Amino acid sequence: MNADRVFGPVVNQTASSLLAERIRTAILDGQLSEGTVMPTERELAEQTGLGRSTVREALRLLQAAGLITSRPGAKGGSVVQLPHVDDVVRSLDVFIRGRKMSFASLLETREAIEPMCARLAARARTDADLETLGRLHDRMSVKRIRQADFTEANAAWHLAIAEASHNELLSAFMSAIGRGIELGITQSSRKSAEVRPQVLHAHERILDAIRGGDPDAAMRRMLKHVHAYTEQVADWQLPDDLPLDDD
């Protein structure tokens, strides 16, 4: 019998991370529900036998994960909360920027996610969703709109599609990559003004399918739309002068 690699490395957790882990699992297992106010730091220190600063470091760990918020003052304290979309978006943003993920990877990911968003939106969209989408479409349709405004409204439109899917996970993914995509587009879109009519037309057709409750058409048209855009970007980036970053 081979006895190599039987024992993994011993890590020696810190007290603060152990306490944070205990509280985290308590929250995720439902023992501490949203809105519950935790004991005061001094009480926690007493209960756990740790110092107050150690307890505070554990709370910072949880705060960074979006699982608690702390407020000073009477009736203050650390309040349990469910992780908000913003928290996961920030985490993904750090990952994307930290790993310097390529624009192409982001476009690939979008091409995977958005058609499904459109598909689900065609089923789950509410009247409020349709109203938001219509308003954003109008904002994009303004004649002689400035490029920055167009790009921003475009990003908002795509995000609104994701939210109309009423799948929190997919819309969180879209929020996370949307930022990077928008940034990449503004860097490589000096000639994108000429494709605006096509973009608007594609959006209209997608919106029609979603309004009409036709999941298959919505998905198909969205796939075509984002795929065309990906190809377009590849066209711009390959033949032209390559230095795109200008800040």
Next chain:
Amino acid sequence: MNADRVFGPVVNQTASSLLAERIRTAILDGQLSEGTVMPTERELAEQTGLGRSTVREALRLLQAAGLITSRPGAKGGSVVQLPHVDDVVRSLDVFIRGRKMSFASLLETREAIEPMCARLAARARTDADLETLGRLHDRMSVKRIRQADFTEANAAWHLAIAEASHNELLSAFMSAIGRGIELGITQSSRKSAEVRPQVLHAHERILDAIRGGDPDAAMRRMLKHVHAYTEQVADWQLPDDLPLDDD
């Protein structure tokens, strides 16, 4: 003029979170590259004019985001590191579990992501990827395999597909939802043994397409596979007795 709601809430950031934010942007902007050892806590305290405990809380905030690790001892200190896949997976896991996302949402998300993974894998797969996939497939093909082992190997196979796409973001997404999917499957798969031959056959056809470098076929077959599975699960859950959780 209406003067209501002109002023939003004032937040009053803490010193520790401000410092953490400064360091975070320094890291993401590349001013602090991976492997850099930060100044000691006492130095940071002196440089910033803050107390050491405040500096430490800022470091815990960054540690939770996976941007630094700290080690005691001489030549120790806080070392800058890029966020690892595990960090973003943990964040997503907290989100999924905390928000109690439905099994259906996870399946929808998988249905969006995995076909694209298969598509990209058909282009980017290495020999090592193919070898891993083959080995996992063999593990699943063992006759009279126990259900738990089958489910686990199945999850590993799907994850390996995502990794073969060589798109870090997509494979991170798959890791994150894989856990929840596996859990949901074990809860609703008392009769899933009967579909094993179909699963194995679908996997073989997908693998063939990936080996042959046929992105369209790989994507199409994967879509069919996961979609069929989703329908299957819906069939199981609707007509049968509903109480599925047994722990």
Next chain:
DNA sequence: TCTGGTCTTTTGGTCTGACAATAGGTCTTG
């Protein structure tokens, strides 16, 4: 009665100084 101050109390936020635990380097000694 209502509005705005002022005090009190409770709580998180920060600072200081100390010691423990750890891990790398150095020196001693067989």
Next chain:
DNA sequence: CAAGACCTATTGTCAGACCAAAAGACCAGA
């Protein structure tokens, strides 16, 4: 020259103090 003792720098933890903020009680004056 190698094994172990010692040294030292650094994070981990603790205790105690004070500051800052927030909520409620109380009060004064229009």
